[in-house]
Amino acid sequence: MSKPTIRIHDTATGEVIDREMTDAEHVAWQAQQAENEALMQAEASKQAARQAALNKLAALGLSADEIKALVG
Amino acid sequence: MALHTFVAGDVLEAQQLNDSFAAVGGMTLLSTTTLTGATTAVTNIDQTYNTLFITVEKWYGSSNAYLRGYMNADTTSANYISQYQRHRVGTTTQAQEGTYELTGWVEGTSQQDNLQAITIPNYAGSSMKTWHSYGYMDTDNGEKGVYYGAGSYFSTTAISSITFAPSAGTFSAGTVKIYGVK
Numbered sequence: 666m667s668k669p670t671i672r673i674h675d676t677a678t679g680e681v682i683d684r685e686m687t688d689a690e691h692v693a694w695q696a697q698q699a700e701n702e703a704l705m706q707a708e709a710s711k712q713a714a715r716q717a718a719l720n721k722l723a724a725l726g727l728s729a730d731e732i733k734a735l736v737g
Numbered sequence: 738m739a740l741h742t743f744v745a746g747d748v749l750e751a752q753q754l755n756d757s758f759a760a761v762g763g764m765t766l767l768s769t770t771t772l773t774g775a776t777t778a779v780t781n782i783d784q785t786y787n788t789l790f791i792t793v794e795k796w797y798g799s800s801n802a803y804l805r806g807y808m809n810a811d812t813t814s815a816n817y818i819s820q821y822q823r824h825r826v827g828t829t830t831q832a833q834e835g836t837y838e839l840t841g842w843v844e845g846t847s848q849q850d851n852l853q854a855i856t857i858p859n860y861a862g863s864s865m866k867t868w869h870s871y872g873y874m875d876t877d878n879g880e881k882g883v884y885y886g887a888g889s890y891f892s893t894t895a896i897s898s899i900t901f902a903p904s905a906g907t908f909s910a911g912t913v914k915i916y917g918v919k
Binding site for chain 1: 767768770771772773774775776777778779780781782783801802812814831833835902904905907915
């Protein structure tokens with residue numbers, strides 16, 4: 666499987682190089698992708714927990730305006 | 738800068754105006770680069786300006802993603818901090834902490850309108866680097882929103898290159914323009 670490409674634009678010369686990642690670059694990129702996936706999942710979990718809390722407040726009988734006044 | 742009083746017969750040429758403007762606070766377009774691949778690096782950035790003003794337009798990628806910026810090819814997340822708020826129509830404002838996100842996000846993998854504007858003052862100086870940014874998104878899946886963000890790069894080394902990268906996947910499109918501000 667081919668590795669992703671990268672672009673390098675040298676503004677001093679105007680030269681634009683498109684090339685495949687080196688092995689080292691590919692390993693680093695894969696690590697960053699995994700790190701991002703973990704962050705995205707954490708953010709999704711946080712949003713899901715927030716929505717669950719809002720639903721519980723609504724189930725207690727609070728109106729949408731009251732919930733907004735309480736939690737923004 | 739000395740003021741010039743015009744008298745009859747004086748002619749102000751466009752180039753003189755451009756030179757004068759650029760010398761006292763004007764912006765000069767340093768580069769225009771199409772975003773592609775996993776990363777797009779803009780290197781050898783002119784070091785003779787006070788501030789970099791960067792616009793990123795109509796970018797999207799193969800995945801939902803934030804826009805990252807690695808200064809001087811430094812991908813060590815511990816060397817950065819970023820914070821941002823985003824507000825999408827019909828939702829509450831979200832606040833988030835990150836690292837090298839220049840802020841801005843895309844959701845959807847086809848053509849969409851968006852704009853981020855990023856300012857990095859003192860980029861060529863010897864103090865720690867900070868940036869702030871703001872932008873608007875109108876994505877192909879109906880997500881519309883605005884954001885504001887800021888961050889720091891914990892380095893006193895002058896910034897001579899910025900590597901743009903989506904936090905996930907690869908670039909499908911987008912244009913980054915870098916301006917130098919006197």
